Structures are given as C-alpha cells and as structure tokens.
Amino acid sequence: MRTLATLALALSLVAAPALAADKPDTVRITYVSAPFNVPSIVMREKGYLDEAFAAHGIKVESPEITSGAQQTQAIAAGEIDIASVLGGTSAILARANGVDLKVISAYARSPKAYFLMTRADGPAAIADLKGKKIAGPKGTVLNQLLLAALASQGLTLDDVEYINMDLPTARAALLAGQVDVATLAGNNAVMVEQAGGKVLTGGEGFIKPTNVIAARAKFLEEHPDLVEAYFAAHRKALGFIAEHPQEALEIAAKEQKISVEEAARQMPLYDFAPAMTDADIANLGADQTFMVESGMMPKDNVIDIKADLVAPSAFTIK
Template identity: 25%
Template sequence: MKLTSILRLAAGIAFAGLLTISARAEDPLVIHVGYAAIGVDNRPFSEGTSAATARAGEFLEKEFANDPNVKIEWTFFKGAGPAVNEGFANDQLDFAYQGDLPSLIGRATGLKTKYLLASGARKPLYLAVAKDSGIQKIEDLKGRKIALQRGTNGHLAAIKILEAHGLKERDVQVVNLDSAATVAALTSKDIDAAFGDTQLINLAAKGSADVIYTTKGDDPRFGRNAGIIGRQAFIDAHPEITQRVVDAFVKAAQWSSDEPNRAALFELWHKSGTPVPILEEYFSKDTLAYRNSPLIDDLLTSQYAEQAVKSKEFELVRRDIDLQGWFEPKYLNSALQRLGLQKFWQPYGADGKPAAS
C-alpha cells in the first residue's frame, strides 16, 4: 500500500473517531426520577409532598429547559418503596421520592444511596374501618383482618401504633394490599380495617368506611417520614447536575410551603386524581411549611434513627442499619444559601419542638 493511501486511511479513521466522540458528547443525559406511589387509576402524578409538586409543576423540567442534552424521566411505582429499591439496585433510577422504612431497608441491604433532602416528612397516618365492623378503637383490631402495604413507611408506623395500644403485628391478620386494592377490599368488607391516608379519607367522605384514628395530634413518633434519595454513583459522577436537581426540589418545596399558594397547590395535586376537599382535610390544622419542609433537622434524623432501631426490633430487617454518612446535606445547604432560604423553614429538635435556626 502506498504511503499516501496509508495516510488517507489513517486520516479517515481519525475523522471517524472524532465523529464518534462528538456524537457521544451530544448524547442526552437522562435523569431517571422515581416516585414511591402512583395516582388514582395509575395516573403518573401524586399528592401531599413537595416532590409531587416538582412533578406536577415540572420544576425539574424547567430547571433544565435550556439544556437540550438533559432529559427528565419520571416513573411512578404502584409497588411503592420496595419497587423503588429494585430500581436503585438495577441502576434504573438516579433519584427518587421514598419513605423512611424502604429507604432504610435499602441501606441495610447495601444499596449505595444518599439522603439529600426531606419531602413528605411528618405525614400523618389514618386508620379506617369497614362499616358495621364494630371496631371503635385500636384495641378492637385484635384478631381482625387489617390491610397495609408491607415494606412501606406506613407499615412501620402501623406497627408502632399497634404496639402503643398493647398489640403486636401477629395479633392481627395482616393483608398486604396497595392503595387501590385496599379501597376495594374495605368497601366490599373483605377486610375489617386499613391503615393509609388520602384514599381512606376519601372513602370515609363517601360514607363507605369510618376513620376512627389519625396520628394527627398524637405522638409525632407515630408519623411517617420520606425524602429525596440519590444513587451515589450518579451523584459522584454528576455533582453539578445533582446540585441543580436539589435546587429544583427546594424551589418546589418553597412554593409548596407558601400559604397563599394553598388553593393552587391542592389544584396542582388534584392531577393525581385525589379530590381537592380530601387534600384540604389531609392538611387541615397543619401549616404548609411544616409539612413541606426540606430540612434535614434533628427531628428528622432522630426519627430515622428510631425507625432504624424499630425496623430491626420488629424483624423487618435482619441487621443493624448504619446511618453514618447517609445523610448528605451539602447540596441542600448550598441551595438554601443561594436561594436566600436559610431562614424560610423552622428547624425542629429531636423533641419535636422548634429549635434555634
């Protein structure tokens, strides 16, 4: 082969290589975001959290609107928190809204994640009973058929409530059902009672069940917590993108916390199919800022620490859960500082009382 031919061939290979590199550089980065719930009739929306606001209000999409090579892809999981863990385990998710128990189980099983900010913290739990069930108080649940969704933050909260009233999980007949199946079973009286939230308020409003208990106004340790969890490998590879994702969630939390937005907020969450009056009841007597705070404060971290201990005590996990290094507040703190929100939310101490900010 002549020297000129060799040079042309080499030049062609080099040019093709440059094209390949350029094409790779222009490949879009898809940010996979999960949500450990799903709307009515499988709508790709939810309610009750700033993460739900971020989805319905397209806060992440707006954050990256001028970045054509960055795409946001949401996935809502009927299987709730346990399904989110599967997504993280298979590297199919980069970030997700997830409740305390499943995220702790993920931590116990070795998932490499970070807790980035709170979303849906301090959520109340409700207990509804079938019509004519004869159940008037929690103690009456002994031996009865109770629905809850195993592996979710509602599962752990329900066990703690039972324990506080002299019952253990084995004292009731637990039926593992998701929200839609719970509504159907309670309506048909195939079960005697169920733990849940807005779907039970809605059922009671229709006269198809009776709510006999809520954690609202009770011991705050009976409530549920949740947050935005990030896959550590993605965070390490894309710290600047991670910061912008957190920025978007913080902006959603701010908008969700402003009382003048209350009516608009409930209308936005109505995309999930949950009626506005039910959301009004769900948030009655609570300030929006209290329920939508993104802060990783002492109340939140102490609650997660207690949940970790209780998870093993109740045999929901087999090993101790090490929370050292799991909470990663630097992205949240940076967002709060740059957005001028350092004093916007009230931090709470481990005792549930307001702490000095």
C-alpha cells in the first residue's frame, strides 16, 4: 500500500506540470460593440473580463472583429477562442461548412433593431428597390432581412445591386448618395435618421434574429473553467445593467457616440437573457430554412441546430 501511495504521488507530481502547460497564457475573445451590445460595452468599460481571467493568471486579447464571417474564419483558424457576439446565421453557415464551433449561450434577441434605411428622397416602398444599389454586410442578420424584404415583393438579390460594406461604410455611402439603401442597426441607423433619412422597413415580421456567443469546440472541451470565467464577467455586466441602468446607458451612449436619450430608445429593443430556449432553436431552424430557400446555403449542408450547433450547457447558463 505504501509503495502504491508513493507511486501515485510521484505520478501526480509528473502530471502536474503537463496540465499547467496546457493552460493558455492568453485567451482571445472578440469585442463587438455594434449594433447596441450593452453587456459587451459595460464589460470592457468596467474591466470585468480582464478581472475574471486575471484570477486564472491569463491575459485577455479582444480583437474588434465585427463581421460574422470573419469571426467564424478566425475560430476555424484557431485565432480566437470565443466569438462574443455572433449572428445566428453566421454560426449556422460556419458549422454547416465544417467549422468546429459551439454556441454556448444566446447574446441578444432584437428583431426591432434592424432596418433598411434610405434618404428622405429615396425609395418609398420595398417594391421600389428593383434596380437599386443597396449596401450592407453580407452573411449577417441584415443580409437576411434584405432577402426576406425582397422576397415579400417577389424580388431576389438578382433584382438589386447588393454591395458588401460594413455598417459605418454603408451609412456613409447612403448619406453621400452613393447607394440608395443601406441595411443598418444601432447607432448607424440613428445617425441616418438624425441626418434626415428614414426607415424603409424594420426587421419585425421578416426576421426573428438570435445573436449568440460561440466558442471553438476544442476550447470549450479543454477549458470549461475558462468559458465559465467568461460568463462570470458577462453575468457581472448584466447585473450592473440591471442595478445601474442610467450609468449603463451613459457608458453605452459614449461608446456608440449617441445621446443618452437615443441610447434609452435603443435599450428596449433588446433581450439580453443568456439562456438558450426552445424558441431560439426554432428561430435558428427557421433561419436555416430561409437560407436554403434563398440560395445562401446548399440543402446538403443542413445541420441539426440543437444537436450539431448548440452546447447542452447553453440551455442552463445564467
């Protein structure tokens, strides 16, 4: 017995350095503030993320990658560990194309926060979009809104000139008269309205977007404690928003470069509850069906949303 105990102790001492070596020195988590990602904005301003990982002796890098496609490409390349705000459509497309990622929670639900915007003298109705120049980020919820709006009038992307641009560039192009319509959200939509532009249509009735938080599947498997560290910071940010709503609005308004009053108008458009629900799964399933029907995704690539994409822990996260 004594020999076995000595052997077990020796093995544990040998194994300990190897386990420690597995712990990364740095965790890479994207920072996405737009369209109106208040939890992320508060988390950064208050230093909650750095604080949570400092307890593990780990530094955090927060690259600002706003494109869903670029975030999933970075996950595929092992360049980021957690995509903090990812459109559901981007997560589905990535997983369908073999990217080994898992949705670890919801981020926000906000159909009322997405818009097709135009200038005061722009198209008056969706039916008027045929032949028009439309700018916005491809492979996103806004891309899906455009497709759904066009489909409601028997139109497709082939009937318009669709130009891939990020949100600030699309807004600038619209206000400069270089395009007829821009797909916008958050402060970019507010700025167009302040400049005299108008909403052609919103997302309600066309889309039921669920933005999510996703992680490299291997990172989730090997470092569940670090994923939990991320959620400790996320929960702390949600708690701050609930306990100090005015200060949270001021922080968000400053980051978004809008007034506190405009921030207050934006806030009710978002549901930031993190636990995934059956309704979220149904919405993501509907998103996938729409992408197949609209030609954004081959039918052969269809995945089982709940089994293939979403981690079981996403339904119990708090």
